[in-house]
Amino acid sequence: MxxxxxxxxxxxxxxxxxxxxxxxxxxxxxxxxxxxxxxxxxxxxxxxxxxxxxxxxxxxxxxxxxxxxxxxxxxxxxxxxxxxxxxxxxxxxxxxGIEERKVKLAESQGALVADVIRRILNAVALTPEQQILVPEVVPRELRALASGM
Structure with missing residues (x-):
């Protein structure tokens, strides 16, 4: 045995x-x-x-x-x-459906990250000038993270 x-x-x-x-x-x-x-x-x-x-x-x-x-x-x-x-x-x-499952998983993880970022930004009470920078800075930093930088 x-x-x-x-x-x-x-x-x-x-x-x-x-x-x-x-x-x-x-x-x-x-x-x-x-x-x-x-x-x-x-x-x-x-x-x-x-x-x-x-x-x-x-x-x-x-x-x-x-x-x-x-x-x-x-x-x-x-x-x-x-x-x-x-x-x-x-x-x-x-x-x-392995590839489809991987895409759905990545999408759900992306939605979770976006939700967390939204809550963080709402909690820190940004000034109007800082809020204008959010659509530029957040995507740029997420792309850098995704590319391994």
Whole structure:
């Protein structure tokens, strides 16, 4: 049992939307890495390669035999499978409305921030001259915050 837990892990509470987005991010990373591996191959290695290699001592003496065959590279096959998986999880996310949920979340957070700013400005009793600056200063500072400045 302990071995199975170590190998397979234990149940984890997870938000399905976050799990799906995490899977997309991991899979996109796998695709990028596998693309690099495929790009490192020589063109002939994409369709021709070593199938097996035997060496040692056999009934007739020393053996050193390499068998080659035509066929797609393992790296290329893995790359294609991972690309297919990425397309599937992206389609699942789109069907689940992940992007729409992210936009709604950002909108609700923006509304909360705007409400807080409004309450702060009302509470500090700005002069008319200061109130004129609010539509210029507040958006500028929020844009700077959003851009990481």
């Amino acid at each position: 302990e071995s199975a837990i170590r190998t397979l892990g234990l149940p984890v509470d997870v938000d399905p939307g976050k799990a799906l987005l995490d899977e997309i991010h991991w899979t996109a990373g796998h695709v990028a890495w596998l693309r690099e591996k495929v790009q490192e191959l020589q063109s002939e290695d994409l369709v021709w390669g070593k199938e097996k290699h035997e060496d040692g001592v056999g009934p007739q003496g020393l053996v050193d035999v390499t068998t080659e065959k035509a066929g797609p590279s393992v790296w290329y096959e893995l790359y294609l499978k991972e690309r297919d998986h990425l397309a599937k999880v992206c389609a699942l996310a789109l069907r689940a």
